[in-house]
Amino acid sequence: MAVWTTFWSYFWGTLTVVPFLGFPLVYLSVYMWKRNKRLAGRWAVNITNFLVIRSAVSAYELIWPEAMSAWWWVSCFFLGAVVLLGWLQVKLKGKLSLKKVGFSAWRLSFLWFGLVYIVLFTTGIIKTMGVV
Template sequence: MGILANVWGIFTTIPFAGFVLVYLIVYAVKSDRRRALSWSINITNIFLIHAILVLHAHNWPEAWSAWWGILLLFAGLAGLLAFLQMRLRGSVSIRKIGFSTWRLSFLILSVAYVFLFSAGLWKTMQSV
């Protein structure tokens, strides 16, 4: 169990290492770049969510949990995509909205991770 905890800790600290590792493994097994990229994004998104929760709790221990922000992000993206899909196509596909929300959240969470990591470094350097 200690090895799994260490691996999870590494991927929480550096979630993009998980992206590279998953991409290489899936590409080696399936020889399909598109599927490898899709799997990498999906798995890294899970690591990013956990990393953001940890970084937010470390940077601002008295603040509300970052879960609320992540839930609002997903709900807001899904609502926006549903609105756009209804306006453009006249119907709503829950499956497409779910996939699009998950993929767009990867980009947004990546930016949030970089911001929180930088803020943590800045805060640590200020206290030294």
């Protein structure tokens, strides 16, 4: 039992440090299971998005441990993105589809938190190098 606990601990730790490694793992797993490239791609992007958000939050909390929780920033991003995309959709199309707005905010968050993760990862390395 201790072997599995250690394995899962290292596995999740690796996915926290390198969240983009989750994309090929999920893609290959879902493709082998369902034999559908499109479905595998969707699953891989969604799971990788969760991993990237979790990694960005972890990096933020390691760099600034006494700062406000990063989950507040994540919540504010999603709230702001949904409001802005909803307003934009009403202006352009004249009607609001929360499903499309939510989907767009989720996909936009993949790009945003991917960039935030890279910046925080680099900041963490620079900060650590400054201490040494």
